Amino acid sequence: MxxxxxxxxxxxxxxxxxxxxxxxxxxxxxxxxxxxxxxxxxxxxxxxxxxxxxxxxxxxxxxxxxxxxxxxxxxxxxxxxxxxxxxxxxxxxxxxxxxxxxxxxxxxxxxxxxxxxxxxxxxxxxxxxxxxxxxxxxxxxxxxxxxxxxxxxxxxxxxxxxxxxxxxxxxxxxxxxxxxxxxxxxxxxxxxxxxxxxHAKAPLAIAGVIKCVNAALDKDQDGFETEVKEFAASFATKDLHEGASAFLEKRQANFKGE
CATH class of the missing domain: 3.90.226.10 (2-enoyl-CoA Hydratase; Chain A, domain 1)
Incomplete structure (x- = not known):
């Protein structure tokens, strides 16, 4: 190829x-x-x-x-x-x-x-x-x-x-x-x-970290505002519920990137 x-x-x-x-x-x-x-x-x-x-x-x-x-x-x-x-x-x-x-x-x-x-x-x-x-x-x-x-x-x-x-x-x-x-x-x-x-972590959260860290160095973005939005967006994901449930149930989380 x-x-x-x-x-x-x-x-x-x-x-x-x-x-x-x-x-x-x-x-x-x-x-x-x-x-x-x-x-x-x-x-x-x-x-x-x-x-x-x-x-x-x-x-x-x-x-x-x-x-x-x-x-x-x-x-x-x-x-x-x-x-x-x-x-x-x-x-x-x-x-x-x-x-x-x-x-x-x-x-x-x-x-x-x-x-x-x-x-x-x-x-x-x-x-x-x-x-x-x-x-x-x-x-x-x-x-x-x-x-x-x-x-x-x-x-x-x-x-x-x-x-x-x-x-x-x-x-x-x-x-x-x-x-x-x-x-x-x-x-x-x-x-x-x-x-x-x-790979064992929540894929959408990993993507959010990358986006926020890049925003910290981008003069055209407010990195703190980006963080607030990415943090808030996490609450709409199935991965957050899986991660929180796994923590409370003392088991390994099984993230789907959803």
């Missing part, structure tokens, strides 16, 4: 692997188009409760964009490229189902931006992160200037983007860029284990 991705559905988690190992899994227009299709599948397929985005091999998650595509672009084409990237990465960020980045190596440029668009990140011990666009006379164009600032703060974001330095997984953990750092062999098992824990 895909030229540059491989997908596998396992225990209701769609594992999306960017599969261009000879190019360090670099993003090109084909990868972006196919990634958009894979995310559409996450949204629409009821058998999918969550997703993991990772890269093939043990060297690179996504080591940036395919620079050869940039040399021919006009200003207008550059704007269109950025807008397309924003649309796809916003779809990941706003997915009502959790999407984790399992960062298995270099996450640079567009790769770092892709990881940051996910709801959170788990890194292998050899992972490295960076936004080296200024080395090319560019800036991040897929939301990196905004998401990096949100995740690590203004000062660290400014330094990382202006120096084009890479940071190791341990530093990414201390900066708050990633949630966990594990050995390479434990990367996907760790991501899967977290998602299985999330």
């Amino acid at each position: 895909y030229q540059t991705l491989s997908t596998q559905l396992e225990n209701n988690t769609l594992i999306i692997t960017i599969n261009r190992p000879d190019k360090m899994n670099a993003l090109n227009q084909t990868v972006m188009a196919e990634l958009a299709l894979a995310i559409d599948e996450v949204y629409s397929n009821k058998d999918i409760k969550s997703a993991i985005i990772t890269g093939s091999g043990e060297k690179a998650f996504v080591a940036g964009a395919d620079i050869s595509e940039f040399l021919k672009l006009s200003t207008k084409e550059g704007e269109e490229l950025a807008k397309k990237g924003h649309v796809i990465f916003h779809r990941i960020e706003k997915s009502h189902k959790p999407i984790i980045a399992a960062v298995n190596g270099f996450a640079l440029g567009g790769g770092c931006e892709l990881a940051m668009a996910c709801h959170f990140r788990i890194a292998s011990e050899n992972a490295k992160f960076g936004q080296p666009e200024v080395n090319l006379g560019l800036i991040p164009g897929y939301g990196g200037t905004q998401r990096l600032t949100q995740l690590v703060g203004k000062g660290k974001a400014m330094e990382l983007m202006m120096t084009a330095d890479m940071i190791a997984a341990a530093d990414a953990l201390s900066w708050g860029l990633v949630n966990h750092v594990v050995p390479q062999a434990e990367l996907l098992p760790k991501a899967k284990a977290i998602l299985q824990k999330i």
